[in-house]
Amino acid sequence: MPRQIIHTDDAPAAIGTYSQAVKVGNTVYCSGQIPLDPKTMTMNNASIEDEIHQVFKNLAAVAKASGGSLADVVKLGVFLTDLAHFPKVNEIMGQYFTQPYPARAAVGVASLPRGSRVEADMVIVLD
Numbered sequence: 001m002p003r004q005i006i007h008t009d010d011a012p013a014a015i016g017t018y019s020q021a022v023k024v025g026n027t028v029y030c031s032g033q034i035p036l037d038p039k040t041m042t043m044n045n046a047s048i049e050d051e052i053h054q055v056f057k058n059l060a061a062v063a064k065a066s067g068g069s070l071a072d073v074v075k076l077g078v079f080l081t082d083l084a085h086f087p088k089v090n091e092i093m094g095q096y097f098t099q100p101y102p103a104r105a106a107v108g109v110a111s112l113p114r115g116s117r118v119e120a121d122m123v124i125v126l127d
Helices: 048-065 083-093
Strands: 003-006 021-024 027-033 073-080 103-108 118-125
Touching: 027 048, 048 083, 048 118, 073 083, 083 103
Parallel strands: 073 103
Antiparallel strands: 003 021, 021 027, 027 118, 073 118
16 A cells, blocks of 8 residues: 655654654554644743643644544554643643544653653544
8 A cells, every 4th residue: 555755844844764644545644743843943842731732733733734633533642751741631632632532542751852741643544
């Protein structure tokens, strides 16, 4: 099955050897997004809330570039350097997702790229 590389200037450019997303059939596998501002490629990290919002904005931009939206997300992975921020992720996630919510995993990690406190990746299925 052919692969299609998804790229948008509305999300941060890859900072390594990966693509923002890869579409295979009607499934889109999206790389992790950290709170990089796509225009400046600097961290939007004044607060944990700023970081979480930026991550979801970046994911939404990749979803749109793939031909979908956050409503098409079937699996979301969230990585946090401090699981005490998980309630804030839930609160802010509710501003970007509606029921039925995607399946989700939240994982505590020692560190993330560029000193980020949060990263998220997702899988989208397009109709």
